[in-house]
Amino acid sequence: MKKIVEINHFRMDFGNKTVIRDLSFDVNAGEIFGFLGSNGSGKTTTLRALLGFYTPTSGELLIDGEPYNPEHSSITVGYLPEERGLYRKETVLDTLTYFGRLKGIDNPVEWSTKYLSRVGLLDKAKEKLEKLSGGQQQKIQLGVTIMNNPKLLILDEPTKGFDPVNRRLLMDIIDELHKKGTAVILITHYMDEVERLCDRAILLKDGVAHAYGTISEIKKQFNGKSLDQIFVKVYGGENE
């Protein structure tokens, strides 16, 4: 199986604070990979280092065998960050078209129109983003993330703030891309999503991998408990 992401002995310090001590894992092409951990465990930091926003203290983080550069990457990458927003004063269509051009898609206006139609926002195409509700804005952010038909899709808490209908829409889109061969890294606190969608997962704790493998392997490691129960067992003490 081709490895689309390789993280080897990654360490990340901020001043005197060590966020990641020694982390290694791979993500295979075409799989959905759950990246799990409590708040502040370093999941977002790892993704940011993978995408080149942070320089790792040590170790290597590769996408398709190379450090990531949006303009030189051999594969298309879509990233929906945890901290996300768009140009509030611009119209929906202008924003989608702009990102479409940056990502080098062939007909950004046509793609944007089709996408807006699919997510029920075609009538909002000429509206400024600030006029849209939070959920509607998230649909636009998702559109920006997937518009280049990514081979690697990185979603950092994608369903945060979504109502059940939009959550279902997002899951459908993830499923579609997965069927087309897209590898997905999913950060989420919803363990039912992980159990339903993910092929493999990693549990991050104290800057190292606490558990890593297929969902069934992880469950076996914790005596057949559900992922919800495992999560509470691993991280429960942190909040006491």
Added chain:
Amino acid sequence: MSKIKNSATSTVIKFEFLRQIKKPSFWISIILIPILMFGVGLFSYLISSDTASIVEQYSENSTIAIVDDASLLPKEAPFLIDGDLDTGVEMVKDQTVDLFFYIPADFATAKNVEFYHISEGIDIFGRESSTIKAILSQYLSQNLDESIVTAITGNFAVTDNPLTSTGEPSNALGRAIIPLAFLIIFFLFVCLFGNRLLMTVVEEKENRISEMILTSVSAKHLIVGKIIAMCLLGIIQILAFVVPAVVLIFLFRDDSTISQILSLIELDPLNLLLTITLFAFSILFIIGACTFIGSISPTARDASQFIAPVMIGTMFPLYFMQSFFVQNPSIMVEFLTYFPFSAPIALMLRSAFGTLATPQLLIGIAEVAILSILIVYATIRSFIKNAINFNLALPAFLTKKS
């Protein structure tokens, strides 16, 4: 992927350019500032002309001589000297008087007064017209012919004949016109675009766009695209300012004052080249400084704390403009000429007023050029480092390599 690389900068340029140009505030500011400048200029002209205080002010600071062949002034009027035009000019050359006015016998028809003074740079700034008008209106002889009174109260011309310290004709004003025009454009650019430049960079962080945009385009292409878009907007601003001015000059080209100024304009190729080079790097420097502040600041509020000192530093030489007229500049002027933020305007002022030798000007231009390139490079690096620094709690510069 090469498709992305090739089109990324042009896509950013187009997006940033169009979104700025669509804003009403862009056009309002472009129209408003020239109007304000015109208003301030008009106000300054109105309060400075036709007042006795000008005579006092100039007679206190300068010695004035007048030869009146048209007999406009009574014999007891101050400043009148015996002799002719040559006498007065010689007095200026040997520096026994500072300002000499010659009123020719045919004043009523020629409607012209000749003005002589020593000037290596610019130290009068059009006040000669106000001065002689104030003298004439204050001391005018009674029972003058009506045509003469009409000429005096009308818009008569004052021909400026500046001389160098060696007595040769000097064209300091003519040499200064083009550099001063560039200085005005630079000033307008800073006023109009300083904050806009800042906002265009800080916006990505403030609206949490950084991570999404930087996985689509590199920081280098993003920043360079933004800078080029701002330069294009600056060109529109310059055109919005220059085109009406050129049209007005063309329409009033027969006006004696305008035709006199136009005839003075001196286009020395070397000076023009140096002026344009200095202007271009000064624009790049101020763009770099503003975008750098935007790149290190998490929010517009944080950025505004940094931008004020930069703007004050840049504009500082204008508060001491008179110090830049003199041939032997003070230590402060020398300091401002080479201090990074004040250097662009200080160099432009001294270049315009002819108080800076070419080698010194070249050193200054080289300094601004190096600084501007360094600051643009630092902006790109800083934008990458601080792209996800959404608050000051965990600055990205703490990220260290082992």
